[in-house]
Amino acid sequence: MSHDGEDLYGILNERNIREVQFGTNKIFSTWYGSNVYFDPDIRVLGYLAKSGSSGFDGSNGSNRVNNHEKEDTQYWLDTLYVCEYCFKYADNGEDLASHANHCKFQRHSPGKIKYKSPKYTVKRVKGSKHRLFCQCLCLFTKLFLDNKSMYFKVDHYEFYIIYETSSTKPLGFFSKDTVSYYQNNLACVLIFPPYQRRQLGTFLLDFSYKVSKSEGLISGPEFPLSPFGLIGYVKYWSLKICWEFAEGELANLEKVTLEDISSVTGFRVNDIITALKYLECLGDSNEIYLSILRKKLNRNGCKALVEDEFLLLED
Ligand SMILES: CC(=O)SCCNC(=O)CCNC(=O)[C@H](O)C(C)(C)COP(=O)(O)OP(=O)(O)OC[C@H]1O[C@@H](n2cnc3c(N)ncnc32)[C@H](O)[C@@H]1OP(=O)(O)O
Numbered sequence: 001m002s003h004d005g006e007d008l009y010g011i012l013n014e015r016n017i018r019e020v021q022f023g024t025n026k027i028f029s030t031w032y033g034s035n036v037y038f039d040p041d042i043r044v045l046g047y048l049a050k051s052g053s054s055g056f057d058g059s060n061g062s063n064r065v066n067n068h069e070k071e072d073t074q075y076w077l078d079t080l081y082v083c084e085y086c087f088k089y090a091d092n093g094e095d096l097a098s099h100a101n102h103c104k105f106q107r108h109s110p111g112k113i114k115y116k117s118p119k120y121t122v123k124r125v126k127g128s129k130h131r132l133f134c135q136c137l138c139l140f141t142k143l144f145l146d147n148k149s150m151y152f153k154v155d156h157y158e159f160y161i162i163y164e165t166s167s168t169k170p171l172g173f174f175s176k177d178t179v180s181y182y183q184n185n186l187a188c189v190l191i192f193p194p195y196q197r198r199q200l201g202t203f204l205l206d207f208s209y210k211v212s213k214s215e216g217l218i219s220g221p222e223f224p225l226s227p228f229g230l231i232g233y234v235k236y237w238s239l240k241i242c243w244e245f246a247e248g249e250l251a252n253l254e255k256v257t258l259e260d261i262s263s264v265t266g267f268r269v270n271d272i273i274t275a276l277k278y279l280e281c282l283g284d285s286n287e288i289y290l291s292i293l294r295k296k297l298n299r300n301g302c303k304a305l306v307e308d309e310f311l312l313l314e315d
Pocket residue numbers: 144145186187188189190191192195196197198199200201202203221222223224225226227228229230231232235
């Protein structure tokens with residue numbers, strides 16, 4: 001790929017930021033490299049800040065790794081400091097601390113409430129309305145996802161951000177391309193590392209289908225999926241299909257086709273086939289093993305799902 005291409009997509013083969021300090025007390029490793037945070041020639045943070053957009057003013061480069069002195073490291077920066085409310089960033093803790101004192105999103109998170117239960121709130125943020133917030137969120141996402149790269153052209157994307165109700169700290173999000181040719185209901189999903197493995201990803205996948213079903217669409221994610229994305233989806237599709245067969249609209253039917261499952265769940269037929277194969281409930285000629293399927297429901301898993309009474313999907 002050309003140098004220009006690398007600049008645009010941020011793709012690097014190696015991690016170039018060692019760790020992230022997210023807010024005041026959450027420190028974790030990056031998963032992938034990205035050069036979009038940097039001026040590509042001198043590898044100094046603030047490439048975007050120069051174009052008037054994202055970093056805090058006055059980043060002083062204090063913890064930049066000097067590769068001339070440290071030939072043995074691939075890191076361009078030791079620690080990236082990221083605001084856990086607005087995703088602006090700096091290369092030193094003092095700038096993050098002074099920003100945190102007046103970050104407007106700490107007091108009031110952006111967007112419109114689309115779900116509010118006693119436990120979780122989901123807000124929809126339009127890229128066209130909160131461009132800087134969404135661009136910074138996309139930059140941050142690139143550190144944990146290597147197969148999707150979209151940073152600056154956020155205007156036709158919506159971002160659904162999950163919070164604990166009564167908190168303004170985002171826990172994760174999914175994005176949605178509003179002009180998707182294939183009418184995908186999700187472009188990219190990320191649960192921030194400190195909050196992973198709490199079923200929040202499963203919750204957001206379910207939420208993405210609630211949105212597309214409310215629009216009358218059979219839909220699904222944009223491919224390719226990451227390895228965690230794939231296992232998350234296969235488990236989620238399986239859970240929902242099993243629920244429909246055990247307790248939902250398909251519970252008492254004697255003959256069910258893949259299209260029936262699709263119209264009840266809002267899932268694409270190919271995704272249903274993937275799930276039924278994972279569940280070992282699909283024969284060679286697409287025969288569905290109904291009685292086995294009806295016994296496979298993991299009731300505990302259902303606790304991760306969206307509760308319809310708290311949806312606020314009307315615009
Ligand atoms: C279209 C796309 O965007 S594809 C890209 C998907 N996003 C990414 O890869 C970004 C980085 N990854 C993440 O943000 C998260 O891992 C997500 C969003 C994929 C999943 O979010 P989480 O809230 O952690 O997932 P959740 O707790 O709902 O777990 C769902 C299942 O995924 C699997 N899983 C999730 N994380 C892991 C892990 N670290 N190791 C092994 N299995 C995992 C498990 O099977 C899990 O079910 P279980 O807990 O019952 O065993």
